[in-house]
Amino acid sequence: MGIKERKERHKEDLRQRILDAAKVLFLKEGYDATSIRKIASAIEFSPTTIYLYYKDKNDIIYALQKEGFKLLRTKFSALSNVENPFERLKAMGRTYLQFSIENREFYELMFVMKEPLEFLENVCGEGEEEQWDEGVEAFSFLVHTIADCQQAGYFGGHDTRMFSLLIWSTVHGLSTLNMHGHITHVVEKHLVELQDGGQILEAAFNNYIKFLEQLKS
């Protein structure tokens, strides 16, 4: 039955090639420019062929989102061997912010856009329930780091998971405010001594770290 397997492999192969073509388009030109027809012409197939491998466009976008989460996880798991929990927390924050800048389209796909969630709820939700495991895992990593920080004397008396959520919110808020132009267009008007939004973002994060550092009993 080697033939069937080879066909299976060919099928998986084409599925991956579709995803790769979509990724190139998406990262370079964004969501709107990633049209079914452009993906199809990139892999030199007819547009309708894509529907034999993905249910619809959101299916492809959802698959791309999973790739994004995988990428962020590799960056996070490189921090596992940072012994000092507070240093690990700092590194996580820096990594998160850097990811949002260097992989802007991915970040938007993972944390902002509605399309992957729509696919998850309208289609994938039929018994699958696999939803956003990578995200849950990444948050787990944060919660454990915060717990370690508390063991080391930081953030005493706060609920670990609530505090984790608040820290995530702050860093996520910083990255999205930056990404969507609010730091350059609003905050810059108040902090004229700092030139561009990138500098403000950097300074804000450093301030935040200094602030958290003081929360040690």
Added chain:
Amino acid sequence: MGIKERKERHKEDLRQRILDAAKVLFLKEGYDATSIRKIASAIEFSPTTIYLYYKDKNDIIYALQKEGFKLLRTKFSALSNVENPFERLKAMGRTYLQFSIENREFYELMFVMKEPLEFLENVCGEGEEEQWDEGVEAFSFLVHTIADCQQAGYFGGHDTRMFSLLIWSTVHGLSTLNMHGHITHVVEKHLVELQDGGQILEAAFNNYIKFLEQLKS
């Protein structure tokens, strides 16, 4: 020259009617469903007429964004008469979060979507420079409230504007994480004792307030 004035008024009138129709569509059905043709048929004009009053779709979306900022400002300015600065800060946070829930589409338009910024930079930016005045003003209001808090003994030793940015980030982060499903799909898995995302959001904000309250010298 009364005739010219009446024509001017009629022109402004139609411009407003276009915006109103767009608003109804946008708030009910979202950005994608707010098509030029649907707006046109709502006001019973030809689609191309709209281009006599707005440069393009993003122009309309930008105008809608300004309405959103105006709405948020009225909610904020109602808090001006809260004497106690920390109480005012609490009320601002609550108002901001509530706005993001009750006016979800507006919030997305004001703080998340790329279209208004695109219009601002590609078109409006030709010498106009009026950019996001409402937003700058709202942030000013926050900065002043934080300054008042510092006068009252809170947040000692921190740069006022940086601290304001961090507080905005946290609340904005909370609202967007909630809006985009990350609280229900990620955090909920860790906080199983709290039922829905709304409860978690409420609890997280209350925790944040309690946390800030402790930062008094």
Added chain:
DNA sequence: CAAACATAGTTAACAGTGTTAATATTTGCA
């Protein structure tokens, strides 16, 4: 071996989208 069948891919089409050029209509003023 030949007929039936499943698979993979195609073309054509539908119902939309934003936007522009060319055309028509209405209006105000000399």
Added chain:
DNA sequence: TGCAAATATTAACACTGTTAACTATGTTTG
């Protein structure tokens, strides 16, 4: 009343996601 300017319209372009119908291809079975 005639002309010019303002205003609105029709037709068209170049796209979009998606589906139905059709055609090859290769496999399985009678």
